Amino acid sequence: MLEVRWRRAADVISRLTTPPTPSRYDEDGYLPQACAITTERVTDFPFREELPAELRPRLEELVRETGDGGDAITRLAGWKLGGWPTWHLTHPMAFACGDCGTAMMLLFTVASDDETGVVVGRWGELRVFVCPADHRHAFQADLH
Ligand SMILES: [Zn+2]
Structure with a gap:
């Protein structure tokens, strides 16, 4: 089960110093073990087929440099807030x-990531999409 909750930063008047233990650790493989979160700002770009034509040669160069073999710019390790979805398994x-x-x-x-120990499906990704017109509209999730 997936749940999305929206909160305003101004409504947070006290921080939890000890987060509650998830009640489903043993049965839900998507829950990470307790750990510290390290944020890292990254530059994210649309999937290659959605890039403007003038940027595609630079993308091909990046793919060659990284040896990724394909989606070098939207498929990142770890957990990502915002950005662009990858479409390495299907068309956009x-x-x-x-x-x-x-x-x-x-x-x-x-x-899925070795560092976090989280494996989604067959080494894939869990993605959550929301409505930009109204955050109260139902979100959608998929495994990719
Ligand atoms: Zn909507």
């Missing part, structure tokens, strides 16, 4: 909001 597609039809945007990605 839009998720339409089930409430208003607006094209949804990527909110969060949980990528």
Whole structure:
């Protein structure tokens, strides 16, 4: 089960110094073990087929440099807030909001990663898409 909660920073008047222990540790492999979160700002770009044509040669150069073999710019290790979704398994597609039809945007990605010990499906990603028109509209999640 996946749950998305929205909070305003101004509404947070006290911080938890000891987060509660998830009640489903043993049965839900998507929950990481307790750890510290280290944030890192990265530059993210749309998937290669969605890039403007003038940027594609630079992308091909980046792919050669990294040896990634494909999606070197949207498929990042770790967990990602915002940014662009990868489409390394399928062609790019839009998720339409089930409430208003607006094209949804990527909110969060949980990528399989050795460092975090999280494995999603067959070494894939869990992605959460939300409606940019109204955060109260239902989110969509997929495994990619
Ligand atoms: Zn909507």
